[in-house]
Amino acid sequence: xxxxxxxxxxxxxxxxxxxxxxxxxxxxxxxxxxxxxxxxxxxxxxxxxxxxxxxxxxxxxxxxxxxxxxxxxxxxxxxxxxxxxxxxxxxxxxxxxxxxxxxxxxxxxxxxxxxxxxxxxxxxxxxxxxxxxxxxxxxxxxxxxxxxxxxxxxxxxxxxxxxxxxxxxxxxxxxxxxxx
Amino acid sequence: xxxxxxxxxxxxxxxxxxxxxxxxxxxxxxxxxxxxxxxxxxxxxxxxxxxxxxxxxxxxxxxxxxxxxxxxxxxxxxxxxxxxxxxxxxxxxxxxxxxxxxxxxxxxxxxxxxxxxxxxxxxxxxxxxxxxxxxxxxxxxxxxxxxxxxxxxxxxxxxxxxxxxxxxxxxxxxxxxxxxxxxxxxxxxxxxxxxxxxxxxxxxxxxxxxxxxxxxxxxxxxxxxxxxxxxxxxxxxxxxxxxxxxxxxxxxxxxxxxxxxxxxxxxxxxxxxxxxxxxxxxxxxxxxxxxxxxxxxxxxxxxxxxxxxxxxxxxxxxxxxxxxxxxxxxxxxxxxxxxxxxxxxxxxxxxxxxxxxxxxxxxxxxxxxxxxxxxxxxxxxxxxxxxxxxxxxxxxxxxxxxxxxxxxxxxxxxxxxxxxxxxxxxxxxxxxxxxxxxxxxxxxxxxxxxxxxxxxxxxxxxxxxxxxxxxxxxxxxxxxxxxxxxxxxxxxxxxxxxxxxxxxxxxxxxxxxxxxxxxxxxxxxxxxxxxxxxxxxxxxxxxxxxxxxxxxxxxxxxxxxxxxxxxxxxxxxxxxxxxxxxxxxxxxxxxxxxxxxxxxxxxxxxxxxxxxxxxxxxxxxxx
Numbered sequence: 001x002x003x004x005x006x007x008x009x010x011x012x013x014x015x016x017x018x019x020x021x022x023x024x025x026x027x028x029x030x031x032x033x034x035x036x037x038x039x040x041x042x043x044x045x046x047x048x049x050x051x052x053x054x055x056x057x058x059x060x061x062x063x064x065x066x067x068x069x070x071x072x073x074x075x076x077x078x079x080x081x082x083x084x085x086x087x088x089x090x091x092x093x094x095x096x097x098x099x100x101x102x103x104x105x106x107x108x109x110x111x112x113x114x115x116x117x118x119x120x121x122x123x124x125x126x127x128x129x130x131x132x133x134x135x136x137x138x139x140x141x142x143x144x145x146x147x148x149x150x151x152x153x154x155x156x157x158x159x160x161x162x163x164x165x166x167x168x169x170x171x172x173x174x175x176x177x178x179x180x
Numbered sequence: 181x182x183x184x185x186x187x188x189x190x191x192x193x194x195x196x197x198x199x200x201x202x203x204x205x206x207x208x209x210x211x212x213x214x215x216x217x218x219x220x221x222x223x224x225x226x227x228x229x230x231x232x233x234x235x236x237x238x239x240x241x242x243x244x245x246x247x248x249x250x251x252x253x254x255x256x257x258x259x260x261x262x263x264x265x266x267x268x269x270x271x272x273x274x275x276x277x278x279x280x281x282x283x284x285x286x287x288x289x290x291x292x293x294x295x296x297x298x299x300x301x302x303x304x305x306x307x308x309x310x311x312x313x314x315x316x317x318x319x320x321x322x323x324x325x326x327x328x329x330x331x332x333x334x335x336x337x338x339x340x341x342x343x344x345x346x347x348x349x350x351x352x353x354x355x356x357x358x359x360x361x362x363x364x365x366x367x368x369x370x371x372x373x374x375x376x377x378x379x380x381x382x383x384x385x386x387x388x389x390x391x392x393x394x395x396x397x398x399x400x401x402x403x404x405x406x407x408x409x410x411x412x413x414x415x416x417x418x419x420x421x422x423x424x425x426x427x428x429x430x431x432x433x434x435x436x437x438x439x440x441x442x443x444x445x446x447x448x449x450x451x452x453x454x455x456x457x458x459x460x461x462x463x464x465x466x467x468x469x470x471x472x473x474x475x476x477x478x479x480x481x482x483x484x485x486x487x488x489x490x491x492x493x494x495x496x497x498x499x500x501x502x503x504x505x506x507x508x509x510x511x512x513x514x515x516x517x518x519x520x521x522x523x524x525x526x527x528x529x530x531x532x533x534x535x536x537x538x539x540x541x542x543x544x545x546x547x548x549x550x551x552x553x554x555x556x557x558x559x560x561x562x563x564x565x566x567x568x569x570x571x572x573x574x575x576x577x578x579x580x581x582x583x584x585x586x587x588x589x590x591x592x593x594x595x596x597x598x599x600x601x602x603x604x605x606x607x608x609x610x611x612x613x614x615x616x617x618x619x620x621x622x623x624x625x626x627x628x629x630x631x632x633x634x635x636x637x638x639x640x641x642x643x644x645x646x647x648x649x650x651x652x653x654x655x656x657x658x659x660x661x662x663x664x665x666x667x668x669x670x671x672x673x674x675x676x677x678x679x680x681x682x683x684x685x686x687x688x689x690x691x692x693x694x695x696x697x698x699x700x701x702x703x704x705x706x707x708x709x710x711x712x713x714x715x716x717x718x719x720x721x722x723x724x725x726x727x728x729x730x731x732x733x734x735x736x737x738x739x740x741x742x743x744x745x746x747x748x749x750x751x752x753x754x755x756x757x758x759x760x761x762x763x764x765x766x767x768x769x770x771x772x773x774x775x776x777x778x779x780x781x782x783x784x785x786x787x788x789x790x791x792x793x794x795x796x797x798x799x800x801x802x803x
Contacts, residue, residue, distance in 0.1 A: 036345070037345060039344040039345055039347070039348050039349045039350075039355070040341055040344055040345065042344070042349050042350060043350070050778070050779070051779045052779075052781075053769075053781055054770070054773060057769040057770065057773075057781065059609075059767075063609070065606075065781075066473065066605060067781060068471070068472075068473050070777065070778045070783065071778060075239055075349075075351075075353035075354050075355075076348070076349065076353060076354040076355045077354065078239065078240070078353075078354060082777065082778065082783070083471075084470075084471035084472070084473060086472055087471075087472045087473050103472055104472065107497070107500075108327045108330040108331065108333070109326060109327070109330045109333075110323075110326075110327060110475060110479075111472040111473070111475030113475075113477065116609075116619050116620075126475075126477035126478075126558065126562070127327055127477075127479065128492075128493060129493075141496075142496035142497065143496055143497060144493070144496055144497060144500070145497060146497040146498045168350075170333060170339075170340050171330055171333050172330065172331075172333035172334040172339055172498070172500075173333070173336075173339075173498075174497075174498060179340070179350065180350070
């Protein structure tokens with residue numbers, strides 16, 4: 001009864017060839033992919049509250065100031081002891097009330113600019129022309145931005161110090177999801 | 181010798197088969213398109229390899245290595261320009277080839293595989309353009325790529341993860357460059373090479389299937405179950421005489437001419453801006469600046485993506501996912517199925533219509549996008565600013581060399597660039613200064629601050645109450661002591677007193693050691709010495725209120741070192757300190773209130789840059 005043996009051996013041979021060959025080729029691809037996907041593990045640096053300005057430095061008429069967030073920044077193997085890691089718009093909304101907005105556009109991460117104008121300016125994202133009012137609310141609906149500008153937590157400490165919790169948020173989503 | 185080689189490798193036989201294979205439908209100019217694609221790819225492989233020998237991916241070295249190639253390496257600029265423009269012709273040629281296949285009907289049997297391969301080549305080409313654009317690491321390439329990769333985040337759920345994988349971390353940086361380089365020169369270039377080889381094999385096979393016996397398997401032969409006859413290895417003279425053209429030389433000479441033509445076009449484009457000067461070849465732009473405060477507002481995708489860019493504008497917010505992912509995805513699927521649709525006349529007609537519609541839509545949308553930009557003053561302003569920045573950084577790099585921290589450091593340490601920027605962002609809300617007008621002038625004009633003419637104006641009873649000095653909007657100083665003092669004491673001066681005032685102004689101005697006054701300060705050393713005495717103990721009464729070299733009261737700002745970099749940095753750091761205005765400070769913010777730079781509005785370095793910019797103290801290239 002040779003035929004069944006032959007076909008069994010033939011099957012075994014094919015199975016071994018495919019499995020062994022496949023495994024041998026797959027292994028380096030898997031190692032490589034694990035390394036390649038490493039960025040998924042990296043998190044943005046979480047800032048916590050930081051002192052940004054004194055209250056009396058902010059214009060009383062509510063004009064926003066664009067302040068750079070200075071911090072240590074790490075770019076893979078390079079560490080910058082002090083560098084611009086982001087920026088915020090800070091403005092007074094009352095005698096001792098302050099609002100802070102992330103400058104990064106919630107649409108695709110461009111930097112929003114403040115456009116001064118007589119009688120009150122507005123915010124504009126130059127990439128895809130999303131407009132926001134001074135509170136960061138979208139105007140000219142429908143807007144390119146999926147949500148309003150991201151407000152940051154602000155605390156007034158020791159009466160005169162403006163502390164802001166600097167965070168970044170996921171772009172391209174209607175929901176405000178913190179990424180740091 | 182050749183015989184031996186052929187025996188071992190079969191190379192001559194292979195060439196024979198290739199050269200003498202008859203072409204269905206004969207030779208023709210349209211048939212040069214795949215050869216043209218192959219040629220441009222070869223140009224890219226060759227120029228790309230040599231570019232690679234100079235390129236260093238990294239946030240502090242990518243732009244710098246390209247700058248070096250562009251400006252220091254013999255013919256480097258031409259190499260880069262050729263690679264750039266050849267890269268621009270690639271999507272045109274692949275696109276033309278696709279259109280040609282659709283319109284000539286040769287996407288259907290027996291050419292389905294050729295058509296699919298061409299589609300994949302088109303995708304690969306777009307990928308090469310997208311990854312290659314970033315590698316120069318200039319402001320435009322960074323900002324435009326940033327937005328394009330951010331599109332990934334629009335994909336619900338997986339978006340953020342895909343973005344990180346593409347970018348190599350939470351934000352652009354070193355790893356983005358290493359990744360994009362690997363994709364560009366490895367995966368995508370290798371993929372393109374493989375596709376070109378497969379294209380050749382499949383095309384030969386499709387031609388062969390279409391040719392009548394004895395050259396092929398008979399017209400339209402699907403070859404189901406029938407064994408293909410052996411291909412004819414050589415044509416006899418009589419066969420050639422029957423009008424069947426072969427690849428060699430009928431198609432080959434056309435291909436070669438087209439190659440020369442393309443090369444001429446690439447060279448013409450590369451030489452468009454001459455062979456001298458910073459504009460030769462293609463501009464490099466200024467180095468990518470990741471500081472969001474310096475974001476490049478005129479970032480636009482390359483022309484090939486312009487239509488899509490414009491199309492996406494019509495879809496607000498999260499709907500952007502439709503033009504960017506859904507519609508291109510559906511279109512790709514439709515194109516892959518085209519050979520199947522094309523089996524009947526209606527389907528073929530649909531394919532023709534769709535292709536024609538797409539081509540015209542992209543053309544119209546691109547046109548609209550360019551028109552929109554041409555009419556946008558903010559866009560032109562951003563372009564101009566970027567041009568200036570690029571010119572400046574190259575000027576600095578040429579004169580000073582690039583430090584290990586990269587070319588961006590040159591701009592950060594350049595008062596003309598950084599000082600002006602800081603002034604624009606933080607000071608120009610109230611102050612006018614050296615060509616930067618105030619948004620709403622509510623503070624003195626600082627143009628020429630501490631120079632002799634500026635001080636002469638300040639100490640002029642006619643001018644001190646003007647908007648340029650203490651007469652600005654809502655000024656508390658308009659009726660203040662200084663104004664009163666000047667009005668009272670300096671109004672009716674006799675000639676001797678006028679001379680004394682001149683010396684006083686010279687002396688005070690000399691405290692600043694302004695670079696523009698270096699010569700006249702040296703010339704007037706005697707008068708300046710006399711002026712110093714007048715300030716310290718003269719009848720003008722300066723030291724009644726001001727401190728000057730250890731003498732005088734601290735009521736108004738100190739005059740020692742008035743207008744020097746140290747003085748300006750200190751007063752902008754904290755104008756309400758005892759040394760300056762104290763409690764009488766008007767609205768001027770303290771930009772460096774604490775000793776910890778991270779807690780201040782500005783870094784000390786930025787204050788210094790602004791001071792030097794105001795003083796006109798920056799590098800000027802020798803003519």
